[in-house]
Amino acid sequence: xxxxxxxxxxxxxxxxxxxxxxxxxxxxxxxxxxxxxxxxxxxxxxxxxxxxxxxxxxxxxxxxxxxxxxxxxxxxxxxxxxxxxxxxxxxxxxxxxxxxxxxxxxxxxxxxxxxxxxxxxxxxxxxxxxxxxxxxxxxxxxxxxxxxxxxxxxxxxxxxxxxxxxxxxxxxxxxxxxxxxxxxxxxxxxxxxxxxxxxxxxxxxxxxxxxxxxxxxxxxxxxxxxxxxxxxxxxxxxxxxxxxxxxxxxxxxxxxxxxxxxxxxxxxxxxxxxxxxxxxxxxxxxxxxxxxxxxxxxxxxxxxxxxxxxxxxxxxxxxxxxxxxxxxxxxxxxxxxxxxxxxxxxxxx
Numbered sequence: 361x362x363x364x365x366x367x368x369x370x371x372x373x374x375x376x377x378x379x380x381x382x383x384x385x386x387x388x389x390x391x392x393x394x395x396x397x398x399x400x401x402x403x404x405x406x407x408x409x410x411x412x413x414x415x416x417x418x419x420x421x422x423x424x425x426x427x428x429x430x431x432x433x434x435x436x437x438x439x440x441x442x443x444x445x446x447x448x449x450x451x452x453x454x455x456x457x458x459x460x461x462x463x464x465x466x467x468x469x470x471x472x473x474x475x476x477x478x479x480x481x482x483x484x485x486x487x488x489x490x491x492x493x494x495x496x497x498x499x500x501x502x503x504x505x506x507x508x509x510x511x512x513x514x515x516x517x518x519x520x521x522x523x524x525x526x527x528x529x530x531x532x533x534x535x536x537x538x539x540x541x542x543x544x545x546x547x548x549x550x551x552x553x554x555x556x557x558x559x560x561x562x563x564x565x566x567x568x569x570x571x572x573x574x575x576x577x578x579x580x581x582x583x584x585x586x587x588x589x590x591x592x593x594x595x596x597x598x599x600x601x602x603x604x605x606x607x608x609x610x611x612x613x614x615x616x617x618x619x620x621x622x623x624x625x626x627x628x629x630x631x632x633x634x635x636x637x638x639x640x641x642x643x644x645x646x647x648x649x650x651x652x653x654x655x656x657x658x659x660x661x662x663x664x665x666x667x668x669x670x671x672x673x674x675x676x677x678x679x680x681x682x683x684x685x686x687x688x689x690x691x692x693x694x695x696x697x698x699x700x701x702x703x704x705x706x707x708x709x
Contacts, residue, residue, distance in 0.1 A: 400707065401674045404431060404693070405438070405700035411693060413684045414452040414495075418693065419472075420700055421447045426459065428472050431702070432689050441472045451493030458498040458515055460491050465501070465516030478515045489550060492536035496543050502536050502562060504548055509562070511569060522562060523571050537592045540643070542599035547620075549589040557589035557606060559620060595664075596643040603649065603665065605639045612636050613665055626665040630657060640683035640692075642708075650692060652680040658692075660708050671708055677701050 409422035416432040424443050430436040445463040452458075459466040459475060468474035494500040501512045502522075509523040534550040544564035551557060563570045593603040604614040604623075611625045612635065630636060634653035642648035647664035656674040661667060674680070678697030685692050691702045 400672065400704045401677065401694075401701050402703070403699050403701050404429075407699055408681075408697055409695065409700060410447075411682055411684055411695045411700055412450040412452060413686055413693060414454070415686050415688050417452070418686075418700075419450050419452060420695075421450055421459075423447070424461070426450070426472050431686070431691075431693075439472060441475060443475065449492050451495050451498040453496065453498055456498055458493045458501070460493060460501070460516075467498070467515040478517050489534040490536045490548065492538065492546070494538050494544075494546070495540070496538075500544075500564070502546055502548070504534060504536065504550060509548065509560075509571070511562075522569050523560075535589075535591070537594075539594050539599055539602075540641075541594055541597055545599065547592050547602065549592065551588050557587050557604075559589060559604075561620065590637075591639055593639045593641045593649055595641055596646055596648075598646060601647075601664070603639060603641075605636055613639075615665055628661070628665050628668050630655075630659065630668075631670065637680050638683045638694075640685055642685060643687055644705075650683055650685065652683060652694070654679060656680060656696075658703065662709070672703065674701065674703065 404418065405420050405427065407422065409420040409427075412419040412421070416430050418429055418431045420427040423446055426441055426447065428439045443459065443461055443466055445461040447459060447461050449460040450457065455471050456469050457467070457472060457475070465478045466475040467478050468476060489504045491501065491503040499513060499515050501516055503510045503512075503519070508521055510519045511522050512519045535548075537547045539545040539547060542563075546562045548560045548562065549557060559573070561572050588607045589604055590607055591605040593605070595601040600617060600619045602616045602620055606612055606614065611627060613628055614623045614625055616623050630651070630653040632655070634655045634657060636651050637654050638652040640650045642650055642660065645662070647662065649661045649665065651659040651661070651668060652674075653659070656677050658671040658674055659668040660671050661669070674694065676698060677694060680694055680696045682695040683692060685705075686702075690705050692705055694701045694703065
């Protein structure tokens with residue numbers, strides 16, 4: 361065989377090998393599931409904590425300490441104050457802030473530096489299942505404890521009973537979420553003795569407080585002992601649409617378009633074997649939501665959970681606990697095991 365023939369064969373073999381490699385690469389990119397991306401995640405706070413946003417101010421609270429910072433000012437630093445009990449919740453509006461602690465409720469109209477105890481005996485119970493102040497009216501507080509649902513309209517100084525019954529003698533998970541699309545409306549969720557999620561709505565109507573069941577021992581899955589409500593999300597300018605995140609092994613997500621009177625299951629699930637851990641409304645447009653799974657993957661839905669799109673892998677955040685969209689700042693805030701992080705919304709249409 362001539363030398364030129366040998367070189368031609370070698371050259372042909374190299375071309376075929378390269379083509380085969382390119383074909384394998386194209387095939388690999390069609391595999392389902394999120395592909396590695398460059399993360400836009402930045403750490404704002406280096407320790408685990410719960411978060412509350414009164415944009416542009418971010419509050420992080422852990423144990424008995426509160427931190428506050430203007431997160432849209434790169435030159436700002438964290439302000440810090442402490443109270444003598446563990447903190448379970450915060451509500452803030454401009455310089456007015458209500459801090460709910462295990463042994464009392466604090467209030468200030470001068471930011472966190474002016475906090476004063478409202479009443480050392482408030483709340484009148486040692487360990488509420490859930491307690492939350494309204495983000496638009498910090499003086500209004502709801503508490504779920506024992507067999508009672510209580511309300512305070514004066515920063516916890518006095519309390520009135522809204523509802524009482526055996527169905528409130530429940531356990532965790534439990535929570536209270538105020539509907540940002542319906543001021544004065546709060547959704548309360550808890551769990552009965554069978555592990556089934558329960559859901560109620562409380563609405564302020566003039567001088568009356570209206571109470572109604574929305575998911576009272578009604579089961580949405582097939583396993584009676586596998587349906588706890590983990591969180592709620594709402595839509596922009598649509599107070600009737602509500603989303604549930606549950607721990608069900610079959611269907612984690614549910615949607616209601618009529619104020620919780622009826623529910624559907626979009627049957628949306630994260631990639632692989634992941635489980636959703638957090639949900640939040642994207643108030644830039646209707647029917648838009650953010651979701652996180654236990655693998656720190658961020659997803660977005662633009663059609664009311666009929667479909668979801670993978671956005672990015674949040675590097676080094678750990679297990680995620682909570683999501684807060686900061687739309688004026690064009691970012692999403694994430695509370696996780698390894699601290700508090702932000703990621704840009706620029707890549708999410």
